[in-house]
Amino acid sequence: MKKRIKIDRKKIIAILITILLILIIIYAGMIRKHIKIKQFAESNMQIYQNNEEQVFKIERIVLCSSANAIDLSEEKNLQNLSIYQYTDIAVYIENGEELSNKNTVKELYIDHIILEGTDEIGNKSLNYRNILDFGQKQEILEAKETNNINFNIVYTNQENETANYNDPTFFTDCSNPITLQYLNYNVANGYKMDEDKSVAFDGSILEEAGIVPEDINCKVKFRINIVNNEDEKYSCWINFQIPLDDIYEGTTMKAKTTNGNQYVFFRER
Numbered sequence: 001m002k003k004r005i006k007i008d009r010k011k012i013i014a015i016l017i018t019i020l021l022i023l024i025i026i027y028a029g030m031i032r033k034h035i036k037i038k039q040f041a042e043s044n045m046q047i048y049q050n051n052e053e054q055v056f057k058i059e060r061i062v063l064c065s066s067a068n069a070i071d072l073s074e075e076k077n078l079q080n081l082s083i084y085q086y087t088d089i090a091v092y093i094e095n096g097e098e099l100s101n102k103n104t105v106k107e108l109y110i111d112h113i114i115l116e117g118t119d120e121i122g123n124k125s126l127n128y129r130n131i132l133d134f135g136q137k138q139e140i141l142e143a144k145e146t147n148n149i150n151f152n153i154v155y156t157n158q159e160n161e162t163a164n165y166n167d168p169t170f171f172t173d174c175s176n177p178i179t180l181q182y183l184n185y186n187v188a189n190g191y192k193m194d195e196d197k198s199v200a201f202d203g204s205i206l207e208e209a210g211i212v213p214e215d216i217n218c219k220v221k222f223r224i225n226i227v228n229n230e231d232e233k234y235s236c237w238i239n240f241q242i243p244l245d246d247i248y249e250g251t252t253m254k255a256k257t258t259n260g261n262q263y264v265f266f267r268e269r
Helices: 009-050 157-162 204-208
Strands: 057-071 081-094 105-117 123-128 152-154 169-171 178-191 218-228 233-241 252-257
Touching: 057 204, 057 233, 081 204, 081 218, 105 123, 105 152, 105 169, 105 178, 123 218, 178 218
Parallel strands: 152 169
Antiparallel strands: 057 081, 057 252, 081 178, 105 218, 123 178, 218 233
């Protein structure tokens, strides 16, 4: 006599439900992946469309490098000098010939400041530089560390007449450069000037004090951010090596004309 095989319907139903749930999970995962791929493609297309037109770009960068010293001796006899190296930086922005809300500036700020160099010599900083003082010597008392520089925007000639250029200032039409100063303060302390020598207070004092340019090399990196008068945000990364190869000559001026997409402002929104 043949034995009847008992079928456990509850177990079969449970297995079928488990298989169904697995299939649903797999299908849902495929749908999510498809949606993400589609969103990514649409986002890239939007980014491409937003950046078809070059609204802002870096036209050129001018660097003026030198050195100076502060006499800390009570007698002011040059027997206790604190030496610092500095580079004034001017970044010129090209924004086209005809002005509109799209290519004029509503907000301007610098962030993500990175100074890559040895930490054993000096104290490095990057700050705003008054354009009226660009390339001139000044008595610097300390290096101020900051990671953000926010600019006041000047819209009219009347505002220009009353603007305080000791504070970060920029014209809405990009007609003035962004001016900054890299400072390496205290690269030498307690330096005594030889009475029999005449030394200029410029880059040549670094050679006299035995400071090797390679020891104070630094790469400067930062991001310039612009919000135009249509509330669109653009940004551009800047990075360069502080030019010290001929710093012993005194004060040097270098200009770099920028080409390529590296110096075109990228629209983020």
